[in-house]
Amino acid sequence: MNRRMLLAYILAPAFASIGLALIGYGDRSRRVSRPLGMIHLPPPRYDSNVSIEHALKVRRSVREYEDKPLTLEQVSQLAWAAQGITDKRYGFRTAPSAGATYPLEIYIVVKKDGVEGLPEGIYHYLPREHVLELIKSGDYSRELMYACLDQEWVGDAAINIVITAIYERTTWRYGERGRIRYVHMEVGHVGQNIYLQCVSLGLGCVVIGAFHDEEVKKIIGVDEEPLYVIPVGVKKGGWP
Template sequence: MLRRGFLKFLVATPLGRFLSGVLAASTSSLAIYFHVSHTDVKRGAAGGERVIALPYPRLRGSVSVEEALANRRSVREFREEPLTLEELGQILWAAYGISEVTYGLRTAPSAGAQYPLELYAVVGERGVEAQGGFLTPGVYHYDPHAHTISLRKEGDYRRELYHAALDQIWVLTAPVSLVFTAVYSRTARVYGERGRVRYVPMDLGHAGQNVYLQATAMGLGTVAVGAFYDEEVARILDLPAEETPLYIMPIGRPLTRYRLAEDELVRYFERRRRR
């Protein structure tokens, strides 16, 4: 589905006029931007895959943005407790879900609204409570437009993912690990090599911070893992050739929770102002 209305709006802005001027010398590049269909919109569950409708995301919480920022830490030790299906759905939505319903825009900004990322959840045995039982362990793909997950591979792949991630134990002990992948061509077809080396990593950073802040607000914890064997992670997830794994983010309940008090922060600043 082509987002023509959004593109017309973009061109009407100063940024859009600037981009149009830059691309005027390359009619083919401008045509690509205006006539390409978004791959992520067309992608859904393959035939026979089990699709799970996630509980609808909440748009209000009890923790402010300021509190989440203050208490965000990288967490590497987790309790032996599952997530709920609602918690998993909320995390997935915060990471890369729909936050604007006219054009299907996301919770994370993306250069040219090309949305090159895909998101998977590697769910362990008894890793997610669902409907009085537990979600089948396996590799799930997130569909942001339907807010559903589809089971791509059945089985507990945490140990394989742990070995692929250079034996980082938190990948093994967390009940769920999110895995971000990128289809670089979605952004590169508009922005060329700059899209590949600069804009896609920016997209990943935005989405990763969303996961951190939402997890913190929910009393959960995560850590961004970038050290792993790409080919092994791609094999575990059965990724198509055009997808590249970028981030593993284990999610769970922290063994200990960090809390920053306002007076601690004030004392920190005051000590440095007196130097």
């Protein structure tokens, strides 16, 4: 890569955010309602006793969970693993993104007593501030389970992470290739980050692709495309 290409690539996020702001697709989510409150998350940890190699070796999809709440620290860690900012200067995140256009949004559906000290509701993660905004109060885990073709693990999990996409953030630069390839590749990166982070935290999760799109959109209350629903709970018996 020559110097000019490198410079263009490094400056891409800045141009992307200016362009997106101009055409109205900035990093705002497309929520129907206004936030009801803010939760400041504890800072994420950058180390653990579980090696990346071990996490890769033992990772499995987990569909049975202990009837135990998650801690706010664990929720913070999961949100950070999904989309946390790891380079404040350019806004780069834990998962790669085509041209740093960041088309994905993270929502957390918290069941009643699902997280210590966090009321049941639907929360939206703001990576830059590392906060959760409460966008809906109440326990929506049963409704979400019905929307996911009655998959029980959705109803059983302490939380469900819902990943949605705003395709236009990527397609305005890459056209149709952004829609049919890049955004979907990105959600795979985020899903794997969440899987590996779960192993390190003693949690279990499974990525869910089988759901009624319109029902999930209605539950979350967004005009964005849901790509994954990821139930997360304390793994029964722990990891080897």
